[in-house]
Amino acid sequence: NDRLNNNIWYDTNNNNKATPSPARTNWPEPNQQASQHSRIMTTTRKDGTITITPQNEANQSATVIICHGLGDSSEGFSDVAEHLSSKLPYAKFILPTAPVQKVTMNMGMAMASWYDIVGLDKRSNEFCKGIDESQSRLANMIKAEMDMGISRNRIVLAGFSQGGALSLYTGMQLPAADGPPLAGIVVLSGYLPHSSGFNISAGLEGTPIWHGHGAADPLVRMEAAQESKKVVTERGATDYTFKSYAGLAHSVNPQEISDVLAFLQRVLPPDNTCKIKLKDPGEMSVKELKGAIAKAGLGRQAVGLMEKREFVDLLRQHRGGKL
Numbered sequence: 001n002d003r004l005n006n007n008i009w010y011d012t013n014n015n016n017k018a019t020p021s022p023a024r025t026n027w028p029e030p031n032q033q034a035s036q037h038s039r040i041m042t043t044t045r046k047d048g049t050i051t052i053t054p055q056n057e058a059n060q061s062a063t064v065i066i067c068h069g070l071g072d073s074s075e076g077f078s079d080v081a082e083h084l085s086s087k088l089p090y091a092k093f094i095l096p097t098a099p100v101q102k103v104t105m106n107m108g109m110a111m112a113s114w115y116d117i118v119g120l121d122k123r124s125n126e127f128c129k130g131i132d133e134s135q136s137r138l139a140n141m142i143k144a145e146m147d148m149g150i151s152r153n154r155i156v157l158a159g160f161s162q163g164g165a166l167s168l169y170t171g172m173q174l175p176a177a178d179g180p181p182l183a184g185i186v187v188l189s190g191y192l193p194h195s196s197g198f199n200i201s202a203g204l205e206g207t208p209i210w211h212g213h214g215a216a217d218p219l220v221r222m223e224a225a226q227e228s229k230k231v232v233t234e235r236g237a238t239d240y241t242f243k244s245y246a247g248l249a250h251s252v253n254p255q256e257i258s259d260v261l262a263f264l265q266r267v268l269p270p271d272n273t274c275k276i277k278l279k280d281p282g283e284m285s286v287k288e289l290k291g292a293i294a295k296a297g298l299g300r301q302a303v304g305l306m307e308k309r310e311f312v313d314l315l316r317q318h319r320g321g322k323l
Helices: 032-037 072-085 131-147 163-169 222-234 254-268 287-293 308-319
Strands: 040-044 050-052 062-068 091-095 098-102 109-112 157-160 184-188 209-214 240-245
Touching: 032 131, 032 240, 040 072, 050 072, 062 131, 062 163, 072 091, 072 254, 131 157, 131 163, 157 163, 157 254, 163 184, 163 209, 184 254, 209 222, 209 254, 222 240, 240 254
Parallel strands: 062 091, 062 157, 157 184, 184 209, 209 240
Antiparallel strands: 040 050, 050 091, 098 109
16 A cells, blocks of 8 residues: 555555444454353443443452453453453453544544544544543443453553554543553553653553554554554553454454463462452341342342341352352
8 A cells, every 4th residue: 555654554445434333344252151150240321331240249350351342342252351361251342332433534423432433544543532430431341340340451452453442542631640551451452542641650660551453444544553562662661462363354263362361360370369349238128138139130039128237148148159
């Protein structure tokens, strides 16, 4: 492509559109047997956020937040999250859905997008209206997990394409005073957006970054990914791993997901000393008890219970692994 040097961020043969993230094929299927026996709970909120947690909340000791790509939704990565959850049964996975907004590069069409994309060239990548709001949203999600007792170094931000770009942009710029660096950042087929406004927070330079990219990606070109690594390391990042996958387009494949799993297992090993802090059932109101029992999937066991102490005993037995 003779326009390579001027358009390294996206392919120039896309009818000048920032194509929504395609349906990803050949992903590893969720381990159905593991899902049944590892006792996970999957819930979907009205805003589209999908949460996959250990059925016994008391077992959670880590959190992984996964952001989808342009035009997609949280459901786009739910099967991958379930697969990863079966291998990290102590981790909670949160998959938010981006707000619907107009995307300039797609003739102003409204779609799920973490921020606006103005153009395909590197200069246009500096104009990312809405990225500050999405950055704040992710930061608030991290804060909520920390308020539950999960240290920031037990949290990973991950994302595909535009979601990976947002994760990289957010994770390296979190307020240093709020805690240690994240356990890690995973970027899949992503890039660094709004580089002129990107500055790594002091103390977060050593955050482990794992970046996987398809060598045949026609949308977010390989040169964009390599340039992103160059800029981020020049700004101070000291642990940036980049891996390309021959023949892979704007997608992921089983080998890449396997490599992501290995990274997560390295930065988020099992650690029972990091479990979340849950409110004692004896201190809960009846409404809180019923909500916790429903969330834990204990509805059948609760049938016929009338007294508060009965709900308290049921929830305590569940958290103690006696059910």
